[in-house]
Amino acid sequence: MARKDSDTLFVVQSCSKGIVSTAIHILVQQGKLTYDERISHYWPEFGANGKDKITLRQVLTHTAGVPLMPTYADMRLITDWRAMVSEMEKLEPIWEPGSKSGYHGLTLGWILGETPSRADGRTFAQIVHDEICKPLGAEKDLYLSALSEAESRIAEISGEAVPIASMPDNMLFKRVLPPALVPVANPEWNSHWFHAAAVPAVNVVATAQALVMYVCLTDCPRCGWW
Template sequence: MTNPFIRNHPYLVELQNHVQQLLDELAEDDIGAGFQAAAYWHGELVLNAFSGSADSAGRRPVDSDTLFVAQSCSKGIVSTAIHILVQQGKLDYDERISHYWPEFGANGKDKITLRQVLTHTAGVPVMPAYSDMRLIADWRAMVGEMEKLEPIWEPGSKSGYHGLTFGWILGETASRADGRTFAQIVHDEIGKPLGIEKDLILGASSEAECRIAEISGEAVPIASMPDDMLFKRVLPPALVPVANPEWNSPWFHAAAVPAVNVIATAKAVACMYASLIGHGVDGGRRLLEPACVAEATSPHFEGIDEVALAPIKLGLGYSLSQEGDPMGGSPMAFGYAGLGGMIGYADPSNSLAVAVLCNRMKVGRGERSPDRLVSDLIREKLSAAES
């Protein structure tokens, strides 16, 4: 039921107007950049703003139906699908991956558990040196590549960003346990129950293609890193957006590369997170029971990431908020950020779910990062509305 207090509150009208102005300013400063921002508060949509261009030439305006390649925000969606299967009894966090997928156990991986993959502690973050965009778009080929991997540290002993391998390992494990393709699981267990199946997609159809925003911007400076740097082996230059026009190809959008190429609107991502914290949207059911959310979002690793060489705090497949991040350091907030200043997250302590998506990849935005700016405005206006 719509809450008239929320719908008509002047501070929430201000929120929509101020975020819209912010996105307009960001778009004016960077021709070809497009943005969407959405937020649910107590299950009500209190923000749905968009601005800029869905193509690099600035000719196709972004609207509320524009789809964005979610980059690593995809990992939060992948993790949600895994938690749903755990809740259904099809997966177990402490079961070995090789129990569901025997071939994965080769080369010292037989004891790696689902929990270790979700916490990036499995020790298998490195991509094959010969990886290219066509290879990663081939699900069966990448399943074979995951089977060949060898741990580069003792599984469970440390955490390091499994930037791409995360998606295929979890996706194929889910498929083996469930019988459906992972793309179908995302559709059936997340998209359809929430009524967002056309707005949150793994493996985009030809009908969706015309809605997808083109990626453009600055090349991520991975190519200049030393060849022996672990980050470069985890995210090889041949696979990074902007330098690779294949990211804008229909065949890549149609592929399932779960860790990075969920196609979505900001409203759909925020809707998914709202459903995880007991604020199902428009009568939609809650995707996860409170006990499952509590397990998935409790701290499972806190320390230095071996790949990114930065402090991290992780739940099961979700990043947990730390002071100074776009989630505002809220003690219960969880989600996942993506390249370019994107994020999707839930903040249960404030009954809030937020998503910010964009198509312009820029390095070093810092305080001008869209996810940070939008989140700061949301917190300011909601604090005022509650006072």
């Protein structure tokens, strides 16, 4: 799109994590989730491979020890929700959960997305729509899983490639954010099928105003959540 104005939508990348965390906090307030409850309490299959004691709080604070993406992950795989839920169940902690922190750049999104869905019954995209977008009046300005009619308003990602590919192959960061999945070098980030998918850690689509609005929820008399 050539023209950009206040109605322009952007893939907000890791700002998506703030939206995800806000949705979690809302469901905690509603009594549907508890910060120090084990993820496996809500999602039993997640407890496989030494993950049975990982808590919601540990995932929120990037201390769960499961930041690594599968080596074969590509853009099509990460837009397949059920497949990525299965991949999260296969993960093994690379440090003792809760013992230290490390950026869960992508895995955080599916873990924090599937857990409330198991507890609440709605898809995570629907939770974001119902609990954040609707109260803010931002149904056309903030999406996890963008509707087709929003596509023409989404700005194209362009610029210089992120230098992850040039990092040494033995760096864990290349398994946290694999070069095959980062923006700019991958034109799929500008595709409708990526925008329409739910990749909660990175692909929320929002206007600049909507992105500002959600961080003001504590002072919002209309919403009155906290």
